[in-house]
Amino acid sequence: MNRRAYSLMVMAILLSVVVGACSKKVPPVARPMPPPAPVSTAPPPPPPPPTPVSEPVPVAMPPMPVEDTIGSKSLDDLNRDSPLQPLFFDLDSSDVNASGQVVLQANAAVMKKYPAWQVTIEGHCDERGTAEYNLALGERRALAARTYMVSLGIPADKVKIVSYGKEFPFDAGHDDAAWGRNRRAHFVITAK
Amino acid sequence: MMNRSLASKLSGVMLLAASAIVAAQQPATPPSQTPAQTSVELRLTGEPGTPPRLAVPDLLALSSDRETQDAARAISEVLFADLDFEREFALIPRDTYKSIPAAGSIDAVPFDRWRELGADGVIIGTVQKTPSGVRVEMRLYNVRARQSAYGREYTGSAANPRIYAHTMADELHLSQRQVRGVARTKLTFISDRNREAVMATVEKRDVKEVFVADYDGANQRRITINRTMNLYPSWSPDGRAIVYTSYRSGVPDVLISNIYAGTMESPTKGVGQNWLPVFSPDGSRLAFTTSRDGNSEIYVMNRDGSNLNRLTNSPAIDTTPTWSPTGTQIAFTSDRRGQPQIFVINPDGTGLRQISFESYADRPTWSPAPYNEIAFAARTGPGYDIKILGIASGETRQITFGEGSNESPAWSPNGRHLAFMSTRAGRSQIFTVDRDGRNVRQVTKDGNNQTPNWSQ
Numbered sequence: 001m002n003r004r005a006y007s008l009m010v011m012a013i014l015l016s017v018v019v020g021a022c023s024k025k026v027p028p029v030a031r032p033m034p035p036p037a038p039v040s041t042a043p044p045p046p047p048p049p050p051t052p053v054s055e056p057v058p059v060a061m062p063p064m065p066v067e068d069t070i071g072s073k074s075l076d077d078l079n080r081d082s083p084l085q086p087l088f089f090d091l092d093s094s095d096v097n098a099s100g101q102v103v104l105q106a107n108a109a110v111m112k113k114y115p116a117w118q119v120t121i122e123g124h125c126d127e128r129g130t131a132e133y134n135l136a137l138g139e140r141r142a143l144a145a146r147t148y149m150v151s152l153g154i155p156a157d158k159v160k161i162v163s164y165g166k167e168f169p170f171d172a173g174h175d176d177a178a179w180g181r182n183r184r185a186h187f188v189i190t191a192k
Numbered sequence: 193m194m195n196r197s198l199a200s201k202l203s204g205v206m207l208l209a210a211s212a213i214v215a216a217q218q219p220a221t222p223p224s225q226t227p228a229q230t231s232v233e234l235r236l237t238g239e240p241g242t243p244p245r246l247a248v249p250d251l252l253a254l255s256s257d258r259e260t261q262d263a264a265r266a267i268s269e270v271l272f273a274d275l276d277f278e279r280e281f282a283l284i285p286r287d288t289y290k291s292i293p294a295a296g297s298i299d300a301v302p303f304d305r306w307r308e309l310g311a312d313g314v315i316i317g318t319v320q321k322t323p324s325g326v327r328v329e330m331r332l333y334n335v336r337a338r339q340s341a342y343g344r345e346y347t348g349s350a351a352n353p354r355i356y357a358h359t360m361a362d363e364l365h366l367s368q369r370q371v372r373g374v375a376r377t378k379l380t381f382i383s384d385r386n387r388e389a390v391m392a393t394v395e396k397r398d399v400k401e402v403f404v405a406d407y408d409g410a411n412q413r414r415i416t417i418n419r420t421m422n423l424y425p426s427w428s429p430d431g432r433a434i435v436y437t438s439y440r441s442g443v444p445d446v447l448i449s450n451i452y453a454g455t456m457e458s459p460t461k462g463v464g465q466n467w468l469p470v471f472s473p474d475g476s477r478l479a480f481t482t483s484r485d486g487n488s489e490i491y492v493m494n495r496d497g498s499n500l501n502r503l504t505n506s507p508a509i510d511t512t513p514t515w516s517p518t519g520t521q522i523a524f525t526s527d528r529r530g531q532p533q534i535f536v537i538n539p540d541g542t543g544l545r546q547i548s549f550e551s552y553a554d555r556p557t558w559s560p561a562p563y564n565e566i567a568f569a570a571r572t573g574p575g576y577d578i579k580i581l582g583i584a585s586g587e588t589r590q591i592t593f594g595e596g597s598n599e600s601p602a603w604s605p606n607g608r609h610l611a612f613m614s615t616r617a618g619r620s621q622i623f624t625v626d627r628d629g630r631n632v633r634q635v636t637k638d639g640n641n642q643t644p645n646w647s648q
Contacts, residue, residue: 130554
């Protein structure tokens with residue numbers, strides 16, 4: 001295609017758009033458009049015949065760039081799909097149970113890879129305790145999780161705690177499953 | 193005569209109601225009063241052993257404008273509700289005397305008709321527009337004696353006619369029944385009704401802000417605007433400040449809002465995590481819970497944060513303090529013997545003793561004199577109910593019975609009522625109830641509303 005003719009055409013179109021935009025109240029005037037420049041293109045080649053599918057060959061994958069993915073995320077994205085998992089507590093208890101210890105060990109391993117992270121552990125409770133007592137119970141849960149993290153070698157100044165009692169339940173339900181999800185220590189990354 | 197500064201005070205209160213921003217305002221002072229023409233004050237009595245039967249017809253509007261007409265009806269409706277609230281009078285339902293002609297003037301009362309209805313007393317009043325507001329005159333007539341038993345005249349702004357009814361109700365309760373009414377008291381509580389999200393959290397969390405309302409739920413307005421979680425507001429004894437737990441800095445801390453001056457105080461100066469503050473009865477000190485020394489303990493400090501004194505020293509949870517009416521003891525919650533129970537201790541840390549023996553007890557709140565009782569929330573099943581423990585008798589009685597979960601009781605200043613939060617209306621709402629469990633009234637409806645506290 002002729003380069004000059006093409007640019008003239010583009011300019012004409014742009015001009016008409018600009019004129020149209022600038023004079024909204026003026027009724028549109030029919031303007032002869034330059035005819036499209038003749039285009040001579042070869043018809044597209046027919047698609048290649050499908051090739052028979054071969055058996056997949058296992059490929060040696062390069063190591064997953066986990067660290068890069070996590071390290072480059074924003075704080076919000078990090079916390080939305082957090083590498084730090086919550087741990088759950090028994091009714092009226094702030095003891096870190098066996099499964100809680102596994103979670104905290106995994107969380108400590110992640111935090112050791114990212115020594116710049118600042119983390120806040122939120123203590124939460126289910127609705128079966130009173131609001132006032134739960135504020136202290138949530139504090140004790142967060143403190144228990146923090147103490148265990150510190151025992152695993154995480155510097156104490158990297159982990160802050162706060163209790164929300166039963167004020168911000170994760171599950172609005174009123175059954176055992178919901179209560180179990182709400183009795184938790186929730187990790188939030190606050191700086192990286 | 194119109195009192196100019198009073199008018200600006202009253203209109204200022206209304207301004208405050210319309211605005212989330214707390215500006216420098218005077219408190220809601222009652223309207224000025226001048227003694228009415230009558231100098232006779234007689235005690236109204238009912239049949240022996242029964243409260244006086246009282247009728248409260250619409251006040252007579254002496255001006256024909258809409259505002260005066262509305263005020264006349266509103267004042268009589270609110271006065272009826274205020275007098276009904278204390279159960280010191282037997283209020284005759286207003287629709288049963290619609291046919292009785294309105295008094296032609298405040299002095300022309302058809303006593304025979306009221307006698308026929310069985311009324312011992314009737315409140316007749318007038319509302320008149322003045323160049324700067326309204327003049328409201330009310331008289332309690334003794335129907336049998338056919339004479340005025342009590343009378344008052346008020347002048348002030350027309351912006352909030354309810355205040356005239358509240359003031360008259362308190363005066364009638366005091367003069368006729370020797371009862372300190374609560375018609376001019378207020379509630380503070382927290383609410384998530386604005387549906388604003390707490391910032392910097394991944395999952396949506398609604399902010400909880402401090403609100404105040406008249407005792408009957410009228411004039412609800414927001415006090416804090418820090419867009420975070422605020423909990424457990426509690427009045428100063430003079431009603432000019434509210435102390436509360438705020439997450440404004442990210443962790444719970446004690447804040448004092450001087451709601452009429454529009455200023456704030458941070459007595460803990462940011463040291464540690466601090467929550468559940470309550471003013472001492474004289475307003476000079478605060479008891480609160482803090483984890484500054486490792487786990488939650490009860491501390492007392494002066495209002496400005498000085499003279500910090502630790503009361504409890506236990507690896508268990510110690511929380512939720514409340515002062516005795518004389519300020520000489522503090523009750524609180526502790527799980528030092530297993531489940532949470534109520535304990536009492538002296539402000540110097542001596543004299544610890546357990547007073548509740550429930551499966552789970554929390555949120556003690558010490559009644560005002562002359563009662564010597566502690567109300568608290570007790571686990572009674574899947575949820576909680578409000579119970580009252582007599583300190584001297586050691587006996588406990590229950591005043592809610594499993595309708596929803598009922599928590600966070602707070603006494604009215606006359607000790608005759610409690611505010612509490614309940615899930616009985618589907619969500620968490622504020623209710624009031626009398627000390628005998630009767631007269632349950634819902635105070636809030638919008639959003640979730642929690643942890644009430646009743647002004648002095």
